Amino acid sequence: MTGATLRRRLPRLAMPGITAIGVKELRGRMRGKRAFVSVTVYVLLVAGFAWMVGRILEDTVRNNFAWDPTYSSASIGRGIFIALMFLQTLMISVLAPASTAGTISSEREKQTLDLLAVTPISSVAIVVGKLLSALTWVFVLILASIPVSALVFVYGGVAPDDVVRGYLMLLITAIGFGAMGTFFSALVRRSGAATGLTFVAVLVATVGLSFIWVFMRATSDGAFTKRPPEALFYLNPFVAQVDVACGAENNTGSWCYIIDEITGSGVNFIPQAQPAPAFDGGKGGVIVAPDGQAVAPGVGVRDFVAADVLAIQRDRYWPRSALTLLLLAVGFTTAAVQLVTPTRRWRPQLPGFLRRSRSPRGLRRGSLRVFGRGPGAAAQ
Template structure:
């Protein structure tokens, strides 16, 4: 019987989690990660206290300070997720090739689908752990006001989707290249290239709409922006002022009436699923997706 990702115990997840969690590096990494977030937030808080006379310590001033601290922490954590996730996922399969253990893994009863998802979720478990442990730090923003629990839920859901999408890119390149260094570098370059090109093309297309002879009342968001998680996080941060399109002088909703960050998440999930399916095929082309491996003599 095949062992899949949804069984009670996926051997890949169990093994990888034991390796990751039994050492001191994980605890040290989490401490350093939270320390960076706490330091940045504390420095901004000190600046707020020193300028309290300027803010006049009013409720609106405290809410504004809370929003600014929240935005700084949100963008910083988003950047760290983009930085850490490729390093966690780009070597999942290529490292098995380098250690010459991939063939042994493929010879087990596990399906290709179970191996890929097991590797992905075991690598993402560290990212999810970082996200979860940062929740108490973000909750301190509630002391200032200006941020609701709903805003926090949207933000952390988007973090998870972003980590899943970026992790799938790293997984794809890990199956495509034999060396971990190559897979990691190409993953970072792909993320940087997609982010930069999508913003340039998207801004150009929006500028054409705005400078046209007849400006649309409800403009369409260029599809190229839907692949960029940075634009999605910008939309979440701009929710209080009308959303992404408000930055261009329009209303806050897309033509479909759905918030941009939601559509952005759906597009990224779809791309991630496609990359994972390709990764399943690449890891062992002679085995059908999710099926039993072929044996000699079978017709």
């Protein structure tokens, strides 16, 4: 198909196709009590977690010697927000691939893909429609948790744009890992194998690549001058959320140290004053200035705090991670479309020695057989 015909056909066939697939998938997914129950459970889980984190932080802060209502409330709010983002990143990293990893392989298992492939709807519509409707379910979960996350505004310490950043990253995480699931679902025939492979891939993308970075960092000679590429972390949405957390701390704080360690983009010991919480003292706290003199209660510590601070350039790291995940999604979706197209032009050939071993004596047939339309599929 030439580029021109593709352009002509895409708008004509993709949209109604995506709608058709979407309506069908969502009818199945949202029918009955299942959707209601899963959203309820998810929100209760997130809310319960937020409450517990809040309690822990309140206790910690109350026992802290620098007990100050304004500052403490803000730090509790930030703590809850960051904890919620991590929890949700974890849950989305599991739920998004889980909900997409069966989409296409189950059509093959149920022998319904052929019925779909002989209709005029394009493979693009099949793959994108399925991906979008699976993600819709995940998006509903994410959106349903917004009211819970909005509770952090009661405590303060988090700006609305921090919440927007965090949620944007959650949605992009769902898209990236969801597309990964769709790809493996198109690649292997069995849903079980597809799910397994997807989770392995998600683990490699998050833990695996991050560990390689840690390894390279630890074993490199000039440990302080030469950093391994930060791109190794781009597929790890947790690190992107660390950057969001760093932003919520006004780019100065403990989370920023992690980002600084990864990117080296932090500027230590900024001479200018940074906005830091004013300290009104009078509650038993004693602040010691660099020269060893106790600062009198009531004296602002703004300049003192600012003197030893790490500031990370805002919105530098997480957008790169988001972009990488989105590119990954586009790549995986394109590959999945190729795999679903019945008369595709390119067909990855297994090396000869592998093909020979696909006899009954060799590789076990079926479980990990790549591609639905192999020789066995239609030998008659």
